[in-house]
Amino acid sequence: MEKKIIIYGVGKFAEYVGYAFENDSDYKVVAYCIEKEFLKGNSFCNKPLICFEKLNTEFPPINFSLFIAVGNNKIRERLFNRATNLGYNLPSYISSKSSHWENLKTGKNVFVDEGCVLQPFINISDNTILFTSQIGHHTQIGKHSLISGSKTGGNVKIGDHCYLGLNASIKQNLTIAANTIIGMGCIIEQDILISSVYTHKGTTKRNLNPDQISRLFLK
Incomplete structure (x- = not known):
């Protein structure tokens, strides 16, 4: 019997998820x-778009x-x-184009995209999303995280409701408390034991002409 699925959402991520499942x-x-x-309109991505509150009537969970x-x-x-x-x-979606091992464990509503590299003995809990990330062996990722x-080293424990941004790196054997936000470019080298927010100080705009720099590097 053909498996049928409804996607909740009307944004770019929902379009991406629908494409991946299809x-x-x-x-x-x-x-x-x-x-x-x-709710605006009655279609999305050339599929019917319905009200979530009526979902179990029109598309019953059975x-x-x-x-x-x-x-x-x-x-x-x-x-x-x-x-x-x-x-x-x-159901969870684990891209066939990702790099992962058969002993990968996931909960429900987990999304792992094609850019992920996952070492052995990783456990990803319910309702967590991974985009283009490298996760070290024996790492545990909590629920409702993104x-x-x-990138993480091996044996990292990430709590529930965490967010890790682009190019954030976590050293091996660390614990990251629930509800922690680690922004783009941050490097974490010690345990985070209470919920915290980390940000990188960012890129500095230089008072230079791009042509001056290009002459140095683009010969």
Whole structure:
């Protein structure tokens, strides 16, 4: 029997998730959904777009699965809990184009894209998203987290509701507390034991003419 799935969301991420499921899984995307207050129109990506509040009537959980394609961790958690209470199966997507081992463990509604490199003995908990990240062996990633373009050493423990930004790096054998935000370009070399926010001081604009610099490096 053909597996059928609904994608929650109407943004670029939802479009990406729908494309991934359609082209790299056993699931057929039959519709998209969004909460009533955000509903505009009746189609998205050439599929029906329906009100989330009517989902279990029009696409009952006995026949359809659901994936929540929302980047915000808190919103995704709320929707995950609502969908679970309604009885929906929330499958995970692990790209066949990613590098991972057979002993990779994932919970529900996990998304691992094609750019990820995952070493052995990794556990990714429910409702977590990984974009283009390198995750070291024996790493555990908590629920409702988002890791985007980041890198960890081996045996790292990342709590629930965490966010790791582009080019963030975490040294091996560290613990990252729940609700921690590690911004783009940060390097973490010690445990984070309470929820914290880390940011890199950023790139400095130089008072130089680009032509002056290009003569030095582009000969």
